[in-house]
Amino acid sequence: MLTNIDLKKAQAVTGAEAVANAMRQIEPHVVAAYPITPQTPIVEYFAKFVADGVVRTEMIPVESEHSAMSAVVGAASAGARAMTATSANGLALMHEIVYIAASLRLPIVMPVVNRALSGPINIHCDHSDAMAERDSGWIQLYAESNQEAYDLTILAVKLAENENVRLPVMVNLDGFIISHGVEPVEFLPDEKVKEFIGELKPVYPLLDTEHPVTYGPLDLYDYYFEHKRQQIEAMRYARKVFPKVAEEFYAISGRKYDFVEPYRMEDAEYVMVALGSTNSTIKYVVDWMREEGHKVGLLKIWMFRPFPKEQVQQYLNGRKAVVVLDRSTSFGAEAPLYEAVKSALYEASARPQMGSYVYGLGGRDILPEHIRQAFEDAIEGNLLADEQRYLGLRE
Amino acid sequence: MALKGWKELPIGGVIDEPGKSREFKTGNWRVLRPVVNLDKCTHCMLCWLYCPDMAIEITVNEKGKPQMLGFNYDYCKGCGLCADVCPVHVIDMKPETEFLKD
Ligand code: SF4
Ligand code: SF4
Numbered sequence: 001m002l003t004n005i006d007l008k009k010a011q012a013v014t015g016a017e018a019v020a021n022a023m024r025q026i027e028p029h030v031v032a033a034y035p036i037t038p039q040t041p042i043v044e045y046f047a048k049f050v051a052d053g054v055v056r057t058e059m060i061p062v063e064s065e066h067s068a069m070s071a072v073v074g075a076a077s078a079g080a081r082a083m084t085a086t087s088a089n090g091l092a093l094m095h096e097i098v099y100i101a102a103s104l105r106l107p108i109v110m111p112v113v114n115r116a117l118s119g120p121i122n123i124h125c126d127h128s129d130a131m132a133e134r135d136s137g138w139i140q141l142y143a144e145s146n147q148e149a150y151d152l153t154i155l156a157v158k159l160a161e162n163e164n165v166r167l168p169v170m171v172n173l174d175g176f177i178i179s180h181g182v183e184p185v186e187f188l189p190d191e192k193v194k195e196f197i198g199e200l201k202p203v204y205p206l207l208d209t210e211h212p213v214t215y216g217p218l219d220l221y222d223y224y225f226e227h228k229r230q231q232i233e234a235m236r237y238a239r240k241v242f243p244k245v246a247e248e249f250y251a252i253s254g255r256k257y258d259f260v261e262p263y264r265m266e267d268a269e270y271v272m273v274a275l276g277s278t279n280s281t282i283k284y285v286v287d288w289m290r291e292e293g294h295k296v297g298l299l300k301i302w303m304f305r306p307f308p309k310e311q312v313q314q315y316l317n318g319r320k321a322v323v324v325l326d327r328s329t330s331f332g333a334e335a336p337l338y339e340a341v342k343s344a345l346y347e348a349s350a351r352p353q354m355g356s357y358v359y360g361l362g363g364r365d366i367l368p369e370h371i372r373q374a375f376e377d378a379i380e381g382n383l384l385a386d387e388q389r390y391l392g393l394r395e
Numbered sequence: 396m397a398l399k400g401w402k403e404l405p406i407g408g409v410i411d412e413p414g415k416s417r418e419f420k421t422g423n424w425r426v427l428r429p430v431v432n433l434d435k436c437t438h439c440m441l442c443w444l445y446c447p448d449m450a451i452e453i454t455v456n457e458k459g460k461p462q463m464l465g466f467n468y469d470y471c472k473g474c475g476l477c478a479d480v481c482p483v484h485v486i487d488m489k490p491e492t493e494f495l496k497d
Contacts, residue, residue: 103407103408104407104408104409105406105407106407166406166407203406204405204407204409204411211411212412212413213409213410213411213412214409214410214413214415215407215408215409216408217408217410219408222398223398223404223408224408226399226400226401226404227401227404227406227407227408229401230401230404230406233401234406
């Protein structure tokens with residue numbers, strides 16, 4: 001994506017500052033947040049925008065993440081555009097209300113700065129926090145870079161608020177690597193962002209006292225199932241609407257988003273699949289191995305929920321081997337991304353060999369040599385679909 | 396009341412009109428049915444005061460005094476509070492199975 005940035009117009013900022021600026025431009029009616037490492041600088045930058053009168057947002061400094069999510073649920077039900085941001089244990093503490101936000105169909109956008117869940121306590125990057133919420137009914141997007149974290153935060157607002165979607169969106173950015181790392185970011189003009197997201201059209205706003213509604217009533221065996229079916233349908237719509245939203249974003253930014261990003265895939269026989277910032281390292285390794293004549297490629301996953309099964313099938317069917325990298329694990333089962341990709345390929349007419357590699361838990365560094373090793377396993381035909389391997393782990 | 400399919404319902408479990416709880420007949424939760432002996436009732440209104448579902452039916456007579464009439468079985472969910480608070484013990488809680496033929 002860096003190739004699509006005009007470096008003359010770009011500024012060197014951290015991912016946190018980039019996301020805080022997206023929030024400044026979105027200018028939500030309400031932001032309720034509680035600081036947690038490594039999300040803290042997002043909230044700090046945004047609180048400064050509020051204190052300086054740069055935005056008219058009502059900022060609610062709450063006493064916990066459970067309250068942060070509860071406050072944005074309240075605000076969104078009232079008819080406000082509402083946002084928060086969190087990480088790891090903060091997200092875990094929100095869990096109850098995270099599920100409710102999706103169930104109430106509230107289009108809340110939440111940057112999640114990915115960090116390992118305790119315990120033992122660890123503040124560094126992995127995806128265990130977001131993966132614990134993969135079945136909460138939120139749309140999940142994953143950023144590779146600071147620019148993507150900024151872009152996806154803006155794009156998420158339009159996706160969430162689409163009348164047929166009306167689902168909350170988590171914008172995942174890797175803790176420290178993106179949140180605290182400095183990269184060039186090209187900001188869009190404020191008015192372009194405002195024009196792109198438009199005015200929020202609230203559905204059943206509680207503050208419309210002419211049309212009183214009830215949120216969160218008892219929903220027993222006679223109706224709960226139907227409401228879950230509606231959520232399943234909304235995810236299907238999210239898949240339908242996303243390319244249109246991405247197209248509109250391309251028109252204002254020149255940066256094209258999709259469910260997945262294929263990298264050097266045309267004739268690739270050995271393909272890696274991954275989420276988040278590690279994709280940059282994989283691209284580096286792909287270039288390195290391509291110079292040596294290896295037919296390697298990358299399929300980066302931008303949207304993990306809803307899972308882009310069709311695109312995964314389309315890009316991976318008929319390849320010799322597929323290696324999936326997971327920055328989280330599912331104790332007692334296959335790692336989340338591997339499981340999803342493997343399941344998608346069940347219906348493929350020419351199933352590739354498959355291998356699962358878990359890496360980077362608790363912020364463990366992932367080196368180009370590790371990625372190369374996994375590619376080499378694939379090239380040598382040394383992959384076992386039922387074996388989970390580890391990159392950078394001491395035996 | 397015919398139950399609606401998922402395509403017809405407002406999203407998010409929202410109830411989009413006020414006063415809809417009238418359509419929710421909690422009476423079908425009832426296992427025990429309160430029955431009053433009005434001959435011995437003193438019309439003290441304690442049952443009316445305590446009933447959590449406003450299921451005690453009353454009227455006000457010519458002298459301006461409230462009169463206990465019976466129960467609204469559409470909403471009475473059979474909690475038995477009325478029988479418990481009645482100072483003259485004239486409300487009996489009877490198993491619903493006794494009324495099955497009605
Ligand atoms: S049983 Fe409970 S709900 Fe029914 S009339 Fe008595 S107090 Fe009301
Ligand atoms: S509490 Fe007993 S006596 Fe008083 S009104 Fe009710 S049934 Fe009659």
